[in-house]
Amino acid sequence: MQNASSSEKLDQKYDAAAPGWADKMRLLGYFDAYLGFLSTGSAASLGDNGLDVGCGTGAFAEARAVIRPEGRVTLVEPSGKMLDQAERALAKRGVAADTARSRLEDYQSAEPFDCVLAAHVLEHCEDPTDALRRMRRLAAPAAKLWLVVSKPHWCNAIIWFQWRHRSFRPRRVAQMLEVAGWQLEAEHSFPTGPPSRTSRGYLARAV
Numbered sequence: 756m757q758n759a760s761s762s763e764k765l766d767q768k769y770d771a772a773a774p775g776w777a778d779k780m781r782l783l784g785y786f787d788a789y790l791g792f793l794s795t796g797s798a799a800s801l802g803d804n805g806l807d808v809g810c811g812t813g814a815f816a817e818a819r820a821v822i823r824p825e826g827r828v829t830l831v832e833p834s835g836k837m838l839d840q841a842e843r844a845l846a847k848r849g850v851a852a853d854t855a856r857s858r859l860e861d862y863q864s865a866e867p868f869d870c871v872l873a874a875h876v877l878e879h880c881e882d883p884t885d886a887l888r889r890m891r892r893l894a895a896p897a898a899k900l901w902l903v904v905s906k907p908h909w910c911n912a913i914i915w916f917q918w919r920h921r922s923f924r925p926r927r928v929a930q931m932l933e934v935a936g937w938q939l940e941a942e943h944s945f946p947t948g949p950p951s952r953t954s955r956g957y958l959a960r961a962v
Contacts, residue, residue: 770834770836773812773836773839774836776812776840777812780811780812780814783948783950784947784948784949784950785949786814786817787948788945788954789815789818789874792818792943792956793819793901794822795941795943795958796901796958798823800958801819801823801899802823802826803825803826803869803870804826804828804867804868804869804870805827805828805870805871805872806828806829806864806868806870806893807830807831807872808831808871808872808873809831809875809876810831811832812837812841813830813845815872815873815874816828816830816845816872817841820845820848827853828852828853829864829868830842830845830853830855831859831862832854832856832857833856834856835856838854842854859876859886860886860889862893867893868895869895870898870899871893872901873901874902874903875905875954877902877904877923878922878923883921884931887936888935891935897960897962898960900937900957900960901956901957901958902928902932902957903957904955905923906922906954906955925942928955932957936962937959937961938959939958940958941957942956942957943955943958944956
């Protein structure tokens with residue numbers, strides 16, 4: 756994905772940002788945006804055994820817990836401080852999450868997941884198609900992938916100065932999903948606030 760030094764620097768930046776991250780994401784409307792996106796599907800499409808890749812402080816997994824508190828969820832995140840925040844956020848929702856401080860390329864699971872969540876992860880991957888392949892290997896047949904990706908917009912140009920992330924047009928995301936073993940089922944435009952300008956949602960199925 757990224758070389759070791761750049762990955763470690765990114766982890767340190769996320770560790771430093773962790774204390775106020777969840778409140779900032781709520782203030783900017785990302786939790787509500789994720790909740791709205793996940794609400795476009797059925798509760799069953801959120802699976803009984805979910806995985807949140809690069810979970811940050813857990814906003815995406817927490818939004819899933821609001822709709823489907825049943826079952827298991829595993830949080831994978833290289834920033835220890837972010838991961839601690841995510842675990843606490845899920846606990847407040849009554850969900851005891853499994854946690855793994857790990858990068859996607861290093862993470863392994865003994866059993867496949869029937870739902871994979873990944874919000875703003877591909878943007879930090881050196882090879883985003885390979886990242887999607889790795890997610891596919893962790894997924895059960897017909898598992899759902901709920902994906903949020905940065906899209907080209909001047910707001911992302913501003914964010915880039917701090918996080919050095921990338922953005923992708925919908926056609927490119929669709930191509931990467933197909934190559935990686937996912938079938939795109941739907942796209943989602945966030946209706947309001949910063950998420951409407953910075954992000955786009957994609958729902959795909961493992962094939």
